[in-house]
Amino acid sequence: MTSDGNGQEAEEELETPSGKRITALADGVFAIVMTLLVLGVEVPQVPDEQIADRLVYEVLLLWPRIAAYVVSFLVLGIYWMGHHTQFHFMDGVNRTSLWINIFFFMFVCLVPFTTQLVGHYTGQEVALALYGANLIAISLMLLLHWHYAARAELLNPATEDAEMRNATRQILVGVAIFAAAIGVAFVDPRWSLLVFLLVPVLHILPGPIHLHWTR
Amino acid sequence: MTSDGNGQEAEEELETPSGKRITALADGVFAIVMTLLVLGVEVPQVPDEQIADRLVYEVLLLWPRIAAYVVSFLVLGIYWMGHHTQFHFMDGVNRTSLWINIFFFMFVCLVPFTTQLVGHYTGQEVALALYGANLIAISLMLLLHWHYAARAELLNPATEDAEMRNATRQILVGVAIFAAAIGVAFVDPRWSLLVFLLVPVLHILPGPIHLHWTR
Amino acid sequence: MTSDGNGQEAEEELETPSGKRITALADGVFAIVMTLLVLGVEVPQVPDEQIADRLVYEVLLLWPRIAAYVVSFLVLGIYWMGHHTQFHFMDGVNRTSLWINIFFFMFVCLVPFTTQLVGHYTGQEVALALYGANLIAISLMLLLHWHYAARAELLNPATEDAEMRNATRQILVGVAIFAAAIGVAFVDPRWSLLVFLLVPVLHILPGPIHLHWTR
Amino acid sequence: MTSDGNGQEAEEELETPSGKRITALADGVFAIVMTLLVLGVEVPQVPDEQIADRLVYEVLLLWPRIAAYVVSFLVLGIYWMGHHTQFHFMDGVNRTSLWINIFFFMFVCLVPFTTQLVGHYTGQEVALALYGANLIAISLMLLLHWHYAARAELLNPATEDAEMRNATRQILVGVAIFAAAIGVAFVDPRWSLLVFLLVPVLHILPGPIHLHWTR
Numbered sequence: 001m002t003s004d005g006n007g008q009e010a011e012e013e014l015e016t017p018s019g020k021r022i023t024a025l026a027d028g029v030f031a032i033v034m035t036l037l038v039l040g041v042e043v044p045q046v047p048d049e050q051i052a053d054r055l056v057y058e059v060l061l062l063w064p065r066i067a068a069y070v071v072s073f074l075v076l077g078i079y080w081m082g083h084h085t086q087f088h089f090m091d092g093v094n095r096t097s098l099w100i101n102i103f104f105f106m107f108v109c110l111v112p113f114t115t116q117l118v119g120h121y122t123g124q125e126v127a128l129a130l131y132g133a134n135l136i137a138i139s140l141m142l143l144l145h146w147h148y149a150a151r152a153e154l155l156n157p158a159t160e161d162a163e164m165r166n167a168t169r170q171i172l173v174g175v176a177i178f179a180a181a182i183g184v185a186f187v188d189p190r191w192s193l194l195v196f197l198l199v200p201v202l203h204i205l206p207g208p209i210h211l212h213w214t215r
Numbered sequence: 216m217t218s219d220g221n222g223q224e225a226e227e228e229l230e231t232p233s234g235k236r237i238t239a240l241a242d243g244v245f246a247i248v249m250t251l252l253v254l255g256v257e258v259p260q261v262p263d264e265q266i267a268d269r270l271v272y273e274v275l276l277l278w279p280r281i282a283a284y285v286v287s288f289l290v291l292g293i294y295w296m297g298h299h300t301q302f303h304f305m306d307g308v309n310r311t312s313l314w315i316n317i318f319f320f321m322f323v324c325l326v327p328f329t330t331q332l333v334g335h336y337t338g339q340e341v342a343l344a345l346y347g348a349n350l351i352a353i354s355l356m357l358l359l360h361w362h363y364a365a366r367a368e369l370l371n372p373a374t375e376d377a378e379m380r381n382a383t384r385q386i387l388v389g390v391a392i393f394a395a396a397i398g399v400a401f402v403d404p405r406w407s408l409l410v411f412l413l414v415p416v417l418h419i420l421p422g423p424i425h426l427h428w429t430r
Numbered sequence: 431m432t433s434d435g436n437g438q439e440a441e442e443e444l445e446t447p448s449g450k451r452i453t454a455l456a457d458g459v460f461a462i463v464m465t466l467l468v469l470g471v472e473v474p475q476v477p478d479e480q481i482a483d484r485l486v487y488e489v490l491l492l493w494p495r496i497a498a499y500v501v502s503f504l505v506l507g508i509y510w511m512g513h514h515t516q517f518h519f520m521d522g523v524n525r526t527s528l529w530i531n532i533f534f535f536m537f538v539c540l541v542p543f544t545t546q547l548v549g550h551y552t553g554q555e556v557a558l559a560l561y562g563a564n565l566i567a568i569s570l571m572l573l574l575h576w577h578y579a580a581r582a583e584l585l586n587p588a589t590e591d592a593e594m595r596n597a598t599r600q601i602l603v604g605v606a607i608f609a610a611a612i613g614v615a616f617v618d619p620r621w622s623l624l625v626f627l628l629v630p631v632l633h634i635l636p637g638p639i640h641l642h643w644t645r
Numbered sequence: 646m647t648s649d650g651n652g653q654e655a656e657e658e659l660e661t662p663s664g665k666r667i668t669a670l671a672d673g674v675f676a677i678v679m680t681l682l683v684l685g686v687e688v689p690q691v692p693d694e695q696i697a698d699r700l701v702y703e704v705l706l707l708w709p710r711i712a713a714y715v716v717s718f719l720v721l722g723i724y725w726m727g728h729h730t731q732f733h734f735m736d737g738v739n740r741t742s743l744w745i746n747i748f749f750f751m752f753v754c755l756v757p758f759t760t761q762l763v764g765h766y767t768g769q770e771v772a773l774a775l776y777g778a779n780l781i782a783i784s785l786m787l788l789l790h791w792h793y794a795a796r797a798e799l800l801n802p803a804t805e806d807a808e809m810r811n812a813t814r815q816i817l818v819g820v821a822i823f824a825a826a827i828g829v830a831f832v833d834p835r836w837s838l839l840v841f842l843l844v845p846v847l848h849i850l851p852g853p854i855h856l857h858w859t860r
Contacts, residue, residue, distance in 0.1 A: 021238065021242060021299055023666065023669075024238075024239065024242040024669070025242050025245060025246055025295065027666060027669040027670050027673055028242055028243055028245075028246025028247070028458075028461075028673050029246045029249065029250060030670060030673075031246075031458075031670055031672075031673025031674045031676075031677055032246055032247055032250040032462075032673070032677055033250055034674065034750060034751075034754055035674060035677040035678055035681060035754050035757075036250060036253070036254075037754065038681070038754050038755060038757050038758050039254075039681075039684075041755075041758045043758065043761045043762050043765050046766075051766060051769060055766060055769055055771050055772070056771050059762075059771060059775065069755075070751070073747070073750075073751045073754070074747065074751070077744070077747035077750075080670065081743060084666055098296060099292070099419055102288070102289065102292035105249060105288075105292075106249075106285070106288045106289070109249055109250050109252065109253050109288070110253055110256075110284075112250075112253050113253050113256045113258070116258045117258050117274075120258050121261075121266065121270060124266060124270055126270050126271050126274060127270070130274065204744055236453065236457060236514055239453075239454070239457040240457050240460060240461055240510065243457055243458050243460075243461025243462070243673075243676075244461045244464065244465060246461075246673075247461055247462055247465040247677075248465055251465060251468070251469075254469075313511060314507070314634055317503070317504065317507035317510075320464060320503075320507075321464075321500070321503045321504070324464055324465050324467065324468050324503070325468060325471075325499075327465075327468050328468050328471045328473065331473045332473050332489075335473050336476075336481060336485060339481060339485055341485050341486050341489060342485070345489065451668065451672060451729055454668075454669065454672040455672050455675060455676055455725065458672055458673055458675075458676025458677070459676045459679065459680060461676075462676055462677055462680040463680055466680060466683070466684075469684075528726060529722070529849055532718070532719065532722035535679060535718075535722075536679075536715070536718045536719070539679055539680050539682065539683050539718070540683060540686075540714075542680075542683050543683050543686045543688065546688045547688050547704075550688050551691075551696065551700060554696060554700055556700050556701050556704060557700070560704065
């Protein structure tokens with residue numbers, strides 16, 4: 001919408017309001033997806049006459065659902081921060097970058113479904129593989145968005161190459177761990193969720209994975 | 216609320232905060248509707264003793280729901296961008312335009328229901344027709360909003376006639392395709408969802424449909 | 431937090447960010463409540479062998495739920511606009527006004543429940559009475575907020591008495607109609623929902639009810 | 646991201662946009678969690694032929710769910726205000742404070758589950774204890790965030806020690822009451838929910854608990 005017309009990239013670039021609205025949509029989507037995860041932790045239905053005997057036991061049986069809830073919540077926290085960091089470095093958006101965002105959201109919004117699948121069928125490699133595939137798809141959309149933004153010159157000029165390399169490395173480390181977790185699911189499903197948990201643990205512990213925060 | 220009183224339109228016009236709150240409501244509504252779509256993709260309930268045999272099969276049976284999810288998500292992405300583009304060109308809102316927005320949201324919020332209907336009864340022309348009618352109603356509200364805003368002088372003066380013609384054309388192309396998809400549903404329901412998918416495909420591919428982005 | 435300390439009211443008054451966050455919460459709450467209404471319109475479960483015969487019929491049977499959805503959606507639109515108008519005239523919030531807002535939201539968030547009750551038990555006066563009571567509670571919270579804001583000097587000084595009288599009148603007209611709808615429910619439940627619908631109709635039609643928009 | 650590099654804290658500090666996005670996420674999360682609470686108040690399923698006799702009775706049977714809804718809604722209102730007050734005094738966020746927020750949200754998002762548990766099994770000490778544990782976890786995250794923000798110099802310099810002491814005291818009073826409510830649950834579950842209700846009552850009544858509002 002800029003009228004100075006300095007080249008193809010500028011022609012498609014929108015001014016800041018669009019960037020603000022895509023982050024507003026992102027904050028909304030993440031807030032809701034995080035909150036909907038809890039629908040996967042269902043209140044156990046215990047018949048009245050058995051409550052005294054069985055309620056504690058039934059609540060304890062919820063642990064795989066709670067575990068899936070925790071892993072998904074923390075991973076979504078990472079993606080939210082990743083998206084947030086990305087827009088910190090962006091000057092504008094264009095039609096293509098908006099569509100990459102929509103596809104990113106489309107995979108993010110599937111997380112409550114794949115999380116419920118894992119919570120319900122914890123020991124099943126199919127459930128764990130679909131969950132891993134979902135997370136990998138989100139990661140790849142985020143990576144695509146970084147690289148498209150760089151190529152289309154949507155990043156602000158002060159963004160250093162080190163930022164890009166660091167973001168790329170972080171995302172790929174996540175993808176590698178998720179792939180490993182899928183692999184582990186086919187060997188021994190019991191350990192798979194713990195491998196998934198490795199991603200938030202690596203992000204929470206201070207260390208080389210968040211070089212760009214400690215520059 | 217302006218007190219300069221230059222004519223009937225200005226009398227009803229609100230200043231920007233109202234426009235900001237309607238877009239905040241819009242971003243919220245779209246974020247939630249997009250996220251609620253996933254509730255239509257239910258985790259299959261497979262008895263414990265049959266999990267090993269049937270889980271993969273049951274997950275594959277979810278494909279019509281996944282397909283409906285994808286189509287609705289992308290179509291909502293288009294409507295979100297359309298609404299976003301519209302407010303980009305608007306200087307203010309008035310009571311009538313707020314009500315058009317409320318009706319627009321009312322049809323947008325029905326999408327999770329009609330999407331579930333299609334996901335559940337994929338082969339049924341009634342489900343597909345209701346889905347198409349829902350999408351057409353949203354499109355018509357968006358169109359009405361453009362034309363009302365132009366007539367009530369709520370658009371900013373720099374908005375060119377070409378913008379309006381282009382937006383009108385885009386919306387009407389969508390309506391025509393949705394109508395065609397309803398028609399196809401009564402001939403052979405299996406192809407109908409693919410016709411619906413044509414709308415996001417046309418919007419994602421670069422081409423004459425988004426003239427106003429590449430001006 | 432203001433330090434000029436001109437009397438008791440100023441002491442408790444917060445600066446604008448608080449007002450911005452309460453409107454952000456309001457926009458979020460309204461967006462979600464409006465969207466959750468659709469969960470009351472459930473996809474009918476028709477056995478496979480009866481789909482061809484019964485799906486259309488079952489969809490038609492949804493009409494009371496659709497009617498309840500439409501009435502609630504439009505009434506929520508009115509409350510959203512009312513809340514929005516109110517904050518348009520407010521300079522700040524204090525602890526008491528925040529709590530009135532929380533109670534306002536508490537009743538707004540019950541609307542999906544009472545709407546489902548009416549959609550499910552359309553002909554039952556109990557359901558309609560609870561629905562009406564819910565809407566009246568919301569109205570009274572809005573009224574309380576106006577009058578508290580005026581008394582605590584949270585309104586901006588330019589707010590005229592005519593605004594207050596007009597807002598009060600609008601809210602009380604709504605309360606009277608809702609009360610009438612409850613009364614009608616006990617005489618003949620079939621007409622009750624139409625009486626509820628009178629409120630959005632009166633707000634949408636141009637007329638004396640929105641004097642303050644056309645001043 | 647600041648480049649003046651005055652010590653370790655500044656290195657990790659982000660500028661305001663991050664703070665704005667975390668509050669946007671917070672407003673979204675609270676709006677949704679508050680709204681999802683209503684899903685715990687399910688419409689009773691009464692067979693057609695028994696509606697006339699039993700609907701009123703079945704609606705009255707919902708009272709424990711309504712009570713749990715009210716307590717949770719008001720407690721969430723307190724947490725929302727607490728979070729809001731905190732960010733009022735903060736100048737920026739860093740990686741660690743963002744993660745404390747994510748864990749805070751993770752416990753907030755569990756509230757619809759624990760509330761449903763209490764609504765469903767009102768008389769069961771296990772349900773009440775889990776509910777109390779959930780609320781205590783939220784409180785402790787809020788407390789941790791205050792103290793971390795103070796230590797990492799993320800609070801604005803004008804924040805007085807009295808603010809911190811007051812916030813700490815308020816949170817600890819809440820924790821003590823929730824702990825007492827858990828204790829009461831094991832003695833006589835019928836009184837436990839009333840003890841929980843004490844927290845919102847203390848916050849709503851004017852008194853020493855909100856010293857920092859009346860400074």
